[in-house]
Amino acid sequence: MGTGTRGSGGPRSAVIVGAGMVGLSTAWFLQERGVEVTVVDRAGVAAGASHGNAGWLSPGLAIPLNEPSVLRYGLRSLADPKAPLHVPVTVDPDLWRFLLRFAAHCTWGSWRRAAHAGLPLNQAALDAFDELAENGVRAETHRAPVTALFRDRSDATHLLQELRRMREVGQHIDYTGLEGPDLRERLPQASGQITAAVRLDGQRYVDPGAFTRSLADSVRDRGGVVLDGFEVIETHRSADQSVVRSSSAETISADVLVLATGAWLDRLSRQWGVRVPVRAGRGYSFTVPTSDPVTGPIYLPEARVACTPYRGSLRVAGTMEFQPPDAALDQARIEAIVDSARPLLTGVDWDRRTDEWVGPRPVTPDGRALVGEVGVPGVYVAGGHGMWGLTQGPVTGRLLAELITTGRRPDPLRELDPLR
Structure with missing residues (x-):
């Protein structure tokens, strides 16, 4: 694989x-392996889902989407405009083809294959973050459990089943049930409607935008180039060089080319034979103040909402919306x-929202990422x-850099073959 770029001991530029x-x-x-890098982006660092x-x-919750219950839930959601899963009425044939392929993969066999494919990434995810932090990326990762809240003990059944299935495929997960005074002491934000919780230990969180910007700073500090406002409209190979051309006709050449454009991946990858589609499963977030830290x-599994401490406040994120990646923010989704989270948390000033945001997450129909040559x-x-992508991004970069510089595909990438 790629012997044309490695004849003299590996690529020198990317x-x-x-x-x-x-x-x-x-x-x-790649810099760790001696490769000179140039990173280009049409908008800027962390302009998409990384912000x-x-x-x-949370490796313990990196659970594939394509389980059978998601298909049943999705069909029910079509009639509810406020449902966490939102598929707008559209005549977009590519979207409906994607959703039909996704539905075909909502089987336990396909789910288990996706879970096994993601397992090596989950197992090494936090170690890859530690390697970045120990070698120049000046952004902190915070160790803290993720606590799932439920109105009734029986409501926790689905999450506990998911966690058990992840354990069965080999994922190490520590979780504990909480009730009564123990729950109130550990999480005073739980409203009076909450009667039970499941705490997942061994997880972490970050300020995602700050971490990604710090990663970009480290790439620059080590001699790399990071260019904003460089919209790539064409890529090709010429004389053992990869060439990208921007909308302003500027070109950059290097030994190797890596396409890592998230929900926009299809636009550039299809010409290279990648047939697994990537669609934007857009998520929304905003920040709200809280009376207590x-x-x-x-x-909040019932609402499909994730909440995270963020700069002294609370970041609230949710929704899986299948819209074009560049579509405008829909205030109704916020x-x-x-409406779904307000009854479940107390001490949150929902009316003082800031940083309202929407961003596209890159979703494949079979629940497996696309990583490789x-x-x-x-x-x-x-x-x-x-x-x-945040949890698994660093370990993905580490594995791909190994493949690029040695020509040997690491075992964890076999099930992620982009030409499958």
């Missing part, structure tokens, strides 16, 4: 398209999140991590 967590992690780990997501580093992430030596893709 151009990475996409300045999110996956693209910048790939650049950073406004919940900030969870929140000590760790809170999960209101739907507020395409059919042309020297061209690679990295994306399609769904809701877990």
Whole structure:
């Protein structure tokens, strides 16, 4: 694989398209292996899903989306405009083809394959973050459990089943049930409607935008180039060089090319033979003040809402909306999140929202990311991590850098073959 770029001991230069967590992690780990990197992005560092997501580093909850119950839930959601899963009425044939493929993968066999494919990434995810932090990325990861809240003990059944299934495929997860005074003491934000909780230990969280920007700073400090406002409209190979051309006709050449453009991956990857589609499963977030400090992430499974301590306040994130990645923010989706979360938490000033945001998460129909070399030596893709691009971004970059510089595909990437 890629022998044309490695004849003299490996590639010496790389151009990475996409300045999110996956693209910048790939650049950073390529630098560890002596490769000169240039990262380009049409908008800027952390301009997509790497900015406004919940900030969870939660391998224990990196559960594939394509379980059978999601299909049943999705069909019910079509008639509810406030449902966490939102598929707008549209004549977009590509979207409906994608959703039909996704539905075909909502089987336990396909789910288990996706879970096994993600397992190596989950197992090494936090170690990859530690490697970044120990070697120049000046942004903190906070250790804290994720606490899921429920109105009734029976409501926790589905989450507990998911966690048991993840354990069965090999994921190490520590979780504990909480009730009564113990729950109130540990999480005073739980409203009077909450009677039970499940605490997942061994998880972390970050300020995602700050971490991604710090990662970009580290890439620059180590001699890399990070260019904003560089919209790539064409990529090709010429004389063992990968060439990208911007909308302003500027070109950059390097030994290898990495496409890490998140929900926009299809636009550039299809010409290289990647046939697994990537769609934008857009998520919304905003920040609200709280009367008391929140000590760790809170999960509201009933509302499909994730809450995270964020700069002295609370970041609230939710919704899976299948809209074009560049579509405008829909205020109704923000209101739907507020309406679903308000009864479950206390001490939150829902009316003083700031930082309202929408961003696209790259979703594949089979629940597996796309990471590896395409059919042309020297061209690679990295994306399609769904809701877990932040958690799995650094380890993805580390594995891809190993493949690029050695020509040997690490075992964890076999099930993520972009040409499957």
